Amino acid sequence: MDTKTVNYQEEKKVYYKVLVGLLLLTAVTFIQPHMFMTHSTFLAQMLIAVVKAYLIVIYYMHLKGEKLITAMVWFALALVTVFFIIVIGIDVANFQFGAESHITTAAEHSAGAADATPAAH
Amino acid sequence: MGHEYVPEIATDRDGNQHEVQGWQGDFYGGKLGFWLFMLTEIMMFGAMFLALAYYNALHPQDFLDASASLNRLLGGTNTVILLVSALTMGLGLLKMRAGDVKGAKLMIWATIILATAFLIIKGFEWRAEYNHGIFLLHDKLLPESTLPFGQKLFFGLYFSMTGLHGVHIIIGIGLMLWLLKRINAGKVTTDHHILFWNIALYWDIVHLIWVFVFPYYYMIGAGGVTGGH
Numbered sequence: 329m330d331t332k333t334v335n336y337q338e339e340k341k342v343y344y345k346v347l348v349g350l351l352l353l354t355a356v357t358f359i360q361p362h363m364f365m366t367h368s369t370f371l372a373q374m375l376i377a378v379v380k381a382y383l384i385v386i387y388y389m390h391l392k393g394e395k396l397i398t399a400m401v402w403f404a405l406a407l408v409t410v411f412f413i414i415v416i417g418i419d420v421a422n423f424q425f426g427a428e429s430h431i432t433t434a435a436e437h438s439a440g441a442a443d444a445t446p447a448a449h
Numbered sequence: 450m451g452h453e454y455v456p457e458i459a460t461d462r463d464g465n466q467h468e469v470q471g472w473q474g475d476f477y478g479g480k481l482g483f484w485l486f487m488l489t490e491i492m493m494f495g496a497m498f499l500a501l502a503y504y505n506a507l508h509p510q511d512f513l514d515a516s517a518s519l520n521r522l523l524g525g526t527n528t529v530i531l532l533v534s535a536l537t538m539g540l541g542l543l544k545m546r547a548g549d550v551k552g553a554k555l556m557i558w559a560t561i562i563l564a565t566a567f568l569i570i571k572g573f574e575w576r577a578e579y580n581h582g583i584f585l586l587h588d589k590l591l592p593e594s595t596l597p598f599g600q601k602l603f604f605g606l607y608f609s610m611t612g613l614h615g616v617h618i619i620i621g622i623g624l625m626l627w628l629l630k631r632i633n634a635g636k637v638t639t640d641h642h643i644l645f646w647n648i649a650l651y652w653d654i655v656h657l658i659w660v661f662v663f664p665y666y667y668m669i670g671a672g673g674v675t676g677g678h
Contacts (some may be wrong), residue, residue: 336547340540347536354528357664358521361672369672373664380660388539389653395483404488408495415499420506 346387353380479643480650487654494658497610501665502601511599516670519607523574524667527567528659534563535656542649545632548639554632557625560652564622571615575608584608607666614662617655624648 355377367373386392390400458468499654505512529578541556575584582588628648631637637644 334543334546336543339543341537343539343543348533350532351529354525354532357528358671361668366672370669373668374661377661377664381657382655384535384657384660386557387655388535389650397481400484401491404491408492408499410496412502414597416502416506420503420536423507447569 344386346383352379353383380412456556467676476643476646480646483647486649490654490658494613494661497606497613499526500536501610504599504606508597508599508602511597512603513572514597515600515603515607518665518670519667520574520577521667521671523570524663528663530563530570531642531656531659532565534560534567535653537563538649541630542642542645545639545642545645550639551644553616554629557632559627561622561625564625568618570616572673578604590614599667605617611666614655614658617658621648621652621655622633624651655658 353376357373360376361369372408385401391417458466459469460466478535499597521556528608537559539554541560545553545555553585578584579587583590583604588594590604594601625648627637628637
């Protein structure tokens with residue numbers, strides 16, 4: 329991106345348009361659990377977050393047209409995704425130590441304490 | 450210490466002299482280097498999200514219950530604050546590039562004020578949680594407490610990740626104050642604004658991380674029946 333030449337009004341307009349888009353998406357974040365995809369709140373929330381992230385990266389972080397840096401970002405994201413697939417998609421999906429593992433069995437002694445959920449504050 | 454550019458001369462095999470380009474003029478190199486740093490940030494927070502997803506997969510109901518108890522009003526307010534602060538920082542950079550130094554400095558101050566407001570709200574939120582017995586190594590998060598184990602994990606990660614994010618906000622405020630000092634000293638100008646560019650990028654990554662932290666912690670339990678705001 330050429331940073332020497334500035335079309336101030338044009339670029340300012342883009343900043344405000346993105347702001348409006350991000351505010352709308354934030355509003356959608358709040359109404360989503362009661363309006364749509366109510367049984368897939370996690371998925372819906374993450375999808376909204378990805379759209380927001382895309383707007384921020386492309387327009388606020390000026391990645392539009394930056395081929396090399398974009399490739400670097402994709403590479404880093406791919407690395408993180410590989411670990412997610414290994415840990416969540418393979419390890420957790422085939423979890424074999426439910427009976428022995430502290431991270432799961434500790435829930436047993438608190439099973440009778442389900443009412444111990446902290447009050448909303 | 451200044452960064453005055455002193456040209457360095459290198460001689461090639463044929464005896465021709467060439468001026469070595471100083472890093473001061475290498476805008477793209479400066480930007481590329483900072484992006485590499487930001488990728489390490491993505492991988493660091495990515496690892497924390499991985500731990501979060503791992504425990505979430507093992508304790509889905511506990512995570513929903515714990516999420517439902519967080520204060521979405523304060524979390525949402527902070528989301529909007531960060532969103533607007535990303536705009537003010539971006540406009541500041543734009544003003545600097547357009548030659549409006551005074552306007553750029555005003556925008557940096559606006560960003561600092563918004564960042565401070567974020568920290569104050571986060572402080573109130575943490576205090577309320579502490580008063581409800583929810584805090585690291587405190588009351589309901591102690592091993593002997595009867596709070597469901599998955600919720601202990603959720604809150605442990607919540608304080609760790611929002612705490613680390615808060616540290617990034619504090620560092621960001623420090624960087625912006627330093628940027629103001631550099632602008633006042635004439636070291637960051639309309640023609641030489643790589644420092645401003647990179648600090649604006651840093652602020653965007655801080656915002657970007659929050660874009661995922663907020664829904665994962667505050668919103669996943671929003672549709673549940675266990676309460677919340």
